[in-house]
Every structure is written in C-alpha cells, then in structure tokens.
Amino acid sequence: MPLIAQPDHPPAGAVLARLHQIHSAKGYLPEADIRAAADDLAIPLSRLYSAAAFYSAFSFQPKGRYTIQVCLGTACYIRGGDRLLEKIETLLGVKAGETTPDGMFTVETVHCLGSCSMSPVIRVGEETYGRLKVNLVGRLFKKYRPGEPGQKGVEEQGT
Amino acid sequence: MKIKTPSDLEKLRDQGQCMLSPQKPRVSVGMATCGLAAGAGAVFDALRQAADNLRLDLTLVSAGCIGCCQEEPLVDVRMPGFGRVLYARMTPEGADRLIRSLASGELPHENALAYIPEEGSDTPKSAEVLSGLVPINALPFYAKQHKVILRNSGLIDPQSIEEYAARGGYKSLLLALLQLSPHEIIDEITRSGLRGRGGGGFPTGKKWEVCSRAAGTARFIICNADEGDPGAYMDRTVLESDPYAVIEGMTIGGYAIGASQGYVYVRNEYPLAIDRINHAIERSTECGLLGEDILGTDFTFSIQVIRGAGAFVCGEETALIASLEGGLGEPRPRPPYPAVSGLWGKPTLINNVKTWASVAAIIRKGPEWYAGIGTKGNAGTAVFSLVGKVANTGLVEIPLGLTLEEMIQGIGGGGLAGKRVKAVQTGGPSGGCIPADLFHLPIDYASLTQAGSIMGSGGMVVMDEDTCMVDVARYFLRFTMEESCGKCTPCREGARYMYAILTRIIEGEATPEDLVLLEEIAMWVKEASLCGLGQTAPNPVLSTLRYFRDEYDAHVREKRCPAGVCRALIKLTINAERCTGCGLCLRECPVGAIRGKKKAPHIIDPDLCTHCRTCYDICPEKAVEIVR
Amino acid sequence: MITLTINRRPVSVPQGTLLLKAVEEAGITLPSLCHHDALAPYGACRLCMVMITAPYRALVASCTYPVEEGLVVETDAPEAVQARRLALEFLMSRCPRSDVIRKMAEKEGVTASRFGMPSTEQTDELCVLCGLCVRVCRELIGAAAIGFTGRGSERRVGAPFDFQSDACIGCGACAEVCPTGAIQMEDRGNQRILRAWNTRITLSACPECGRFFTPEPTRFLKKMLPEIETYWEVCPDCRRQKTSRQWLNAQ
Known part of the structure; x- marks a missing residue:
C-alpha cells in the first residue's frame, strides 16, 4: 500500500473517453483541460498526462481546420504512399506533423486507414480518398481551399 | 419491441425477410470505408437523386463490404422476379443510367459483374436476361472462398437487426440461453477446433475453459478490435458490415463464462466501425438482446465500445487491458494470462473480432460442421486482406489449408499487369516475407511459422519485382520503432539500431559486417523482448535475410538496388523516343528537376533529381526509365 | 519450499520467490537495473536474462519469473550471456557517461559498445528508463x-x-x-x-x-x-x- 492513499480507479475506458472528448471539442489537449480532467476523474495528473502523451491520436498543439492523414500502411507504402506524402508536403509547404500557416491543414502520417485495397489512400477531415496519384492531389486540396489560385505545380491536369 | 420468446424472434426474422426481399427494387451500395474511399458516397447520392427525379419507389440501402474491393464502388440490385445482380465500378453517371433502366423495368448490362444466388431459389431470371452473367461464386475471386465470418458482409444492411435475424442471426443465442449449459457451449467451441483469429492461434475453447474456471466472481469479455497491422482491414470490415455477429458471439461468450460486461476496444482510425458497432449495441439493447433478462432468461449482459487512440501495441492483450484501465498501453509479462487475471485483476476473456464473429455460426451449425472445414489442427476459415501488387485486391475468406498459390494466383489473379510476383508478406510487422517459390505451402499456423512468418490476423501484402525487400524490412522496422511502447531495452534500443543499419544499407553505406550485426541484434530482440510484439518485430528482417539475401548483398557489396527503389542507388532518365513532351512530369516534379519544351522530349537534371520516382509513376507513355 | 537447479546445483527457496532472488541465493549475481524488492516485478531492462532448460527451453528475464519445482536454470548458457551482453552494450551506447553501467558491463565481459550512435546523438544521458x-x-x-x-x-x-x-x-x-x-x-x-x-x-x-x-x-x-x-x-x-x-x- 502506498503511503498516500489513492482513490478508486475510474471506470474502464473513462480516461481514453475523456481525452477524446477534450480533443474533439478543442482540437487538441489544452493544459488546463487536462488538469481539470485529472481532478474530475480523481486520478493523478501524471497518469493522465502520460496517457495523453503516449497515444498518437492526441496532440498538445492546436491543429489545422482539416487534418490530412496520409496512409503509410504496407499496401499504401509499396504503392507509392511515401511519394504522395512528399507531394503533399511540397504543395502545402509543411512537413508531416506540421500545420499550414493559414491554419487550414495539418499533415499527419498514419499507419493504416484500413482501406488497403484502394491504396494509396489519404483522409482529409472525414473524407477518405483512394487510388490516388500524385498529380491528382493538388486538385483535391482545391476543394478545401476554394477560390485560391493554384500554387506552383497545382494547375489542373487533363488526366 | 422486446424479444422475449422464440416466436418474438420469428417475427423479427419475418420483418427482416421483407426488408431483404421487398416488392420493389432494393438497391444497396457497398459503403464500408474501402467503398467510400472508391467514391461510393457519390454513387449513393446519385442513386437517390435519380430515383427521386424519376419518382421511382425503391429501397436504397447502405451496406457493408462484399469483399471484392478491387471492383468498388459496388451496387447490389434486387429486382422482384429477377434476383440480385452485383454491379461493379459504378460512377455517379452510371448510377443515373442504372436507375433509368430500373424505372423502365429493365436490368442494365452495363457494369454487371455477377448475380448473387438467393437461398432456396433457382437460377434467377437476371441470368437469362443478362446473357453471360455468372453467379458470384463462379468468379475466380470467389470460387475457393468459404464464408463463415463474412457470412453476411455486404449482403445485409449492417444497421438492421431485422436483416441480421433474417439471415439466421440470434438463433444461436436463443439456442445457447434456452437449451445449452455454459459448460456445453465451451465444449462445443472446444470441439469445433476454433483457434484465436487474432493471430496467436491459441485454442479458443481452452481459453474459455480456463477463464470460466478461474477464481473470482466478476468476469469480463473483451473484443479486441484494435487492428493495428498495416495492410490489413479484416476486423474493420466485420464491424462495419456485420456488427451484430460480433455482439451475438460476445453475448454467448458472456453466458458461457459468467460475465455480465463486455468491451469492444476499437482502433481509433476506424470511425465508421465505431459508429456501426455502437448503433448495433443500441438496437440490440432496444430489442432486449442485450441488457437485463436477455430473451426472457435471467442472464444480463451489456457491451460498451472503447475507442483506442492510435497505439499499435494496444493490440497486445495485456497492453489493451492496461489501456482500458486508463494507463499507458504497456504490455506486462505473462503469466498470469488475462483469462486468469485481466481487467482490474479479474478473469477476462479476450478474443479477436473474427473469433467472436465465428462463435454464433459454430453454435448454430454445430462443432462438427466447423471442424470439417479446413485441415487437421487448422479447423475452419480465416479472413485475409489480399492487397499490394496483386490484380484482385480485396477481402477473402478461405478454409485453412488452401495454398498460397491458390490464394495469390487463383483468387488474387496473380500480379499486376506484366509484373512478376516475388513474395507475400503475412502477419504485418510481426510477420515475414514468404518468397514465391514457397507458394506451394498451405495457409495454416504451423506452415507459415515454419516459413519464418506468422499467420497473424490476416494481412497479406503481395510484393512484385518492383518492390525492394530491404526497403520493406526497413519500412517495418520504422513502424516498430515508432510503435514500440519503449518499456523494454531490446525492443526500444534494438529496433532503433536495426533501423539505423537498414538505413545505411539502402543508402549504399553499409559494410558486410553490418549484415552480421543486423542478424545478431535481430536474434536478441526476438529472444529477449518482453512481449510478443518485440519478440516478433525482427521477423521482417530475419525472413528477408533468409530468402532475399541476394538483395541485401546487392545493396551492400555492389551498391545496387535490383528493384530500382532505393533512391541513393538509382538514377532516372527519360527515353527520348517515347517521351511525347506532354509536360506532366515537368509540372509534377517536386524539385523542378525536369526541363523541356512542349511536345519535345524532356530531360532530367541529374544534379537536382532526388530519384523520388514521381515522374516514373505518372508518365502516361512509360518514358521514364530507372537505371539500377 | 521449492527445489530447482541453478547451474547444475540444487537450490531450495520458498514458493513465490522470483528466479532472480533464487539465483542470488545460489551465490550468483546477475546484472539488473529495473528490479527493486519493494516494488512489483517489471521486467524492462532485460539485463537479468537466464536460460531455462526445463520444463521447456527459453530465455527468460529472471526478475519476473516465479520459481517452480523442477526448474532447471543455466545462467552461464551462451545464449543467456550473449543476451545480457547485448543489453549492456546498448545501454552503454545509450548512456556513454554512466560509470554504473560501464562497471556492470565489465563484470559481464563487455568493455566497449559496438553500437555507437551517430555523433549528433551523443548525449549526457544517464536515464536507462528502468522506471x-x-x-x-x-x-x-x-x-x-x-x-x-x-x-x-x-x-x-x-x-x-x-x-x-x-x-x-x-x-x-x-x-x-x-x-x-x-x-x-x-x-x-x-x-x-x-x-x-x-x-x-x-x-x-x-x-x-x-x-x-x-x-x-x-x-x-x-x-x-x-x-x-x-x-x-x-x-x-x-x-x-x-x-x-x-x-x-x-x-
């Protein structure tokens, strides 16, 4: 028994559920919310913080309006997912894990979206796009940033 | 309506039957995640729009996945009197034409793939009308399949408990609760020969037995749906396409071991699966098939869905339980096994989605029926996601014991056009690469392990001559490095160092001594790591070293990548005779290394080129060549 | 009491004893960083690996393995020695400045690590994440x-x-x-x-x-x-x- 008594544990899954709840409401995990949640759940802050820092779904930094998940599952990787990522990084001028300066897009890599038969695949927000080619990506993003002149190399292709 | 008696269930079944075969056209679209990625959403909207425009009275259903994902978006049309026809590779425009045909009382030829035979009816009229239309199980992709786990996938509306019941759903639960003792259920599962479909292959009946006998009163059921293997989507498909099958299996399991609470731990990346299983739990509870006094007995069972948060290691059962408890997803040493001491230290029965989905079928059709499928010691069926460099990608359920050859050449239709299949990767990051000259091996637990891979959860990624096996090994090590929890030294430090060596190899900077070191570290990580993930993490390296050492040697000794993948070891040029000067590569080159006038052959500036192969991938004339 | 064989000699210890402690009882010191008698077994550093040859053959971390009757243990099996040495080599490369690890490694016959990380990663790290x-x-x-x-x-x-x-x-x-x-x-x-x-x-x-x-x-x-x-x-x-x-x- 520890010297300082600990209260009972929260119900199964409650910690993850709470972190998801904060993350989807705020778009990230603000420190104040984590501190408040630890109090509510009656668990040590260190435990909640460790959990939040362990899982890749959670971020301590605010994200862009749309999160672009580039799938790097095995099937997507061997069918060119890595090159798709490079293209996206070039187009948006940010690296994986970063957010565009206008706050529109956060680029992430993900270890499989489970749509392997459609590889390579990316997900933008809630939408999943399969059988993608590098030359189609620019056009795809225009849908999310309408009215903006095409960036370098994003001109419409007739393919 | 609460289902309390067998006749209540009969009523539910009748309702479902009417929904499945209504007196008007029923059009259902494959809208699992893979279908949506192929554009099924737009097809669905176009169907609705067209039907509204023509005021055609039809049932429009969003269904799960029928398996042949290669042909997505798929639309399954049932016309009263004609039977069911599956239309492949639909587009919004095609959807519009389809509805026009249906409105005029005809089945169109366009995009028709096969007809789906209905139980107890002869060759449908559609086969006469559409000449040459074959039954779906005559397609090479389906010919050798045997559907148990995927028995309803793509055939019913996954939201509809009525349709699930119409396909025989909840008969097993009725049988289990009213006629079988918990002991008899466990006995049937044992006799069926079912083994854990998550990849471990532990005899399921034995696990249930141990759990039911473990000391303590509170017990838990867990469904492991944290499908983390990259290149695999079996569990997602089952949850998206037939969630009630999983619920029924878990409920039977709860009754068998005396648990009243179950959890489904679903991978975070599967939002649709989470929605569908949640909806199915809600409906089952409304119908009295979950909750208190199930089917009028005093058995109580509830299920809660827990959404994971992006950690591959949580697929390991002790890590999954730690995660459920609110801690880090860190594995702990076993024994004690979860069946004895799991969630909150209580006996916990944890099985994979596909294992749970098999349970109801076994109870309904009997253990002998199940044991009769497959081979000795490898009873039943397993689901694989056949993807990568193969002609027919999709979700495949086969009786165990089918050979890799039958799987990849027969069902998969061989490699991509003009390419030679080199290997198949099974079991994800825990598995290995099996070379084509071993494709005579049967797909079962022992054979795949002996070949240096594992059966795993069901990922099968086909690799061809354009895939570099060293690059693949490095890909998996990077995965392990990023997904290791970091608790034990071998997995944390060893994976990182193996990745560093593999990086040196693909960059042409490794020495022959590096290969010796790589093998030494791999063996140590395999034997000294704490949990199954660490212990299997070196498999991709060890299996490629075993079967593709020539590729390693080419990289290390000749500084050459035979597959033409590793950037530091290749060069790209444009074949001036083939180049039409269309300018596509020029526009798409991420570093601006391509020059040329319109309609004149282009050239690649070797000083700027990063060898990313984007031009090679997109050139419509195949004019870009790799110099290896 | 439970009797097991450690390096070909019988040793008797109370039931529930961890193998690491039984090995110590036999007068053999294994390297270990993450074990503490006052804390629950953890098994993270993988330094105390030993070979068991009965009832089955396996490399195990002795700090998480409870003794059982008839267990046959070899702390000096080549595989076990090799596993301990590799773990020490990696910890040396992680914490090049640590005297504790260097001395522990020397006792196991390791004087240098082959796994030097690129110079950019050279650190003053002393933490081995034993927890x-x-x-x-x-x-x-x-x-x-x-x-x-x-x-x-x-x-x-x-x-x-x-x-x-x-x-x-x-x-x-x-x-x-x-x-x-x-x-x-x-x-x-x-x-x-x-x-x-x-x-x-x-x-x-x-x-x-x-x-x-x-x-x-x-x-x-x-x-x-x-x-x-x-x-x-x-x-x-x-x-x-x-x-x-x-x-x-x-x-």
Missing part, C-alpha cells in the same frame, strides 16, 4: 508526481508538462532509488531542487535548530497520527531528539 523512480513514487509513496512521456525511442520520464509538479512532496525517493544517478536532489537555501522534474520545493526552517526541511511528506502523516501540531513543525532531526528525550524522561 524505478516512476514506480516508487506511484506504488510506494503514492504521490504519483512523475510518469513516462512519449513512447518507443522517444520515451522519457518527467513531471506532467515537464514543469513544476504540484504533486511532488520532495521526499527524494526517486533520487534514492535511481540506479544510475540520473536523478539528483539538491538543497539550496530554502529550496529543494529536483532538476530532472523541473521542480522546486520550498523548505521550511526548523523553529528549533534552524535547518531547512521539507514539510510536505508530513501533511498526510498529520492526519494519520494525531500528535500535537507542533511536533510536525520541526525538522526530522529535532523530532527524533524530542522523542528520545520524552522516552528518557519517562524511564
């Missing part, structure tokens, strides 16, 4: 002031948000239990500094002798032992003196 600090703080003290952050090769120990921990009571158990000296506790004036946790605890001056001490650990003792208030307000040394004086007077 003893996190576990003692959580399991024994109950303060749970620190935890792990990140995963895989990014894993570290630290206070939440890497910033002044409110839960730390400055007891110093983490520094005490750390096998490699990665955690240092320093008292400077009325400040107790735990640099590893970016945490400073303000100490109280003892009204009797003037020395600084941390009053935090006594907060909960006050509730458990309803002594006179002033008893807890002095430093542990003065408390001890007071108690002895009381006893002497009572004699």
